[in-house]
Structure formats: C-alpha cells, structure tokens
Amino acid sequence: MDQDRKTRLEEGGINLSGALERFMGNEPMLERYLGKFLTEKSYAQLLEAVAADDREAACIAAHSLKSVCGTLGCESMQKLVLRQEQCIRTGNWDEAVTMMPEITSSYNGICAALRA
Numbered sequence: 001m002d003q004d005r006k007t008r009l010e011e012g013g014i015n016l017s018g019a020l021e022r023f024m025g026n027e028p029m030l031e032r033y034l035g036k037f038l039t040e041k042s043y044a045q046l047l048e049a050v051a052a053d054d055r056e057a058a059c060i061a062a063h064s065l066k067s068v069c070g071t072l073g074c075e076s077m078q079k080l081v082l083r084q085e086q087c088i089r090t091g092n093w094d095e096a097v098t099m100m101p102e103i104t105s106s107y108n109g110i111c112a113a114l115r116a
Helices: 003-011 016-022 027-037 040-050 055-072 075-089 093-098 100-115
Strands: none
Touching: 003 016, 003 100, 016 027, 016 055, 027 055, 027 100, 040 055, 040 093, 040 100, 055 075, 055 093, 075 093, 093 100
16 A cells, blocks of 8 residues: 555544554455445435434444454544444434434545545
C-alpha cells in the first residue's frame, strides 16, 4: 500500500495503524478485507431494517456493522453505529432513526476512500 493510498484511507475515516495492529501487520490481508467492506451486507441490512421499522433486524445489523467497522479501523463510524445500537436496545428508536444520515455520510466517505 503506497503512502498516497494510506493518506486517502486515513482521510476517509480509517485508522490504518489500529487496523494493521489487529491484522498483525499483514498489510495485504488488511487490503483484502478493506475491499470486502464495499460488498459487506450489514449496512444495506441496516438501511432496510430502519426503513421497514424493524427494530430487531436493525439492532442485529447495527451490531454486525459495528463489529466490521471496529475490525477495519473505521472508528468514527463504529462509534456512531455503537451509539445507534445502544439507542435501539434502550428503546430510543426515534434517535436511532435520526442517526442514519450521519451513518450514511460516514459510510459513503469510507467507500469513496476505498474506491480512490
């Protein structure tokens, strides 16, 4: 991974040093998993669940997405989704729903950085 790519990924919201640590310094493996983020289903499942007012499915999708984000170093998005998951679990559905634009913005930023 060249320095320009690293810079773009960091600017896109990915903590590469933390992610590399979780991948035991294996940069090629991290690159493969970062690429899989683009096709990972939990974000789409979260969108669908929120649109359908399906709180249980939204909680499951948020939990999965939070884990993926944490593993890959998408820390700001992980924090957002963690907060959303907590809102869902505590019955604060309206707040969880209002978080979707911010989560979507974070998701789109990460995807744009990965595609660049």
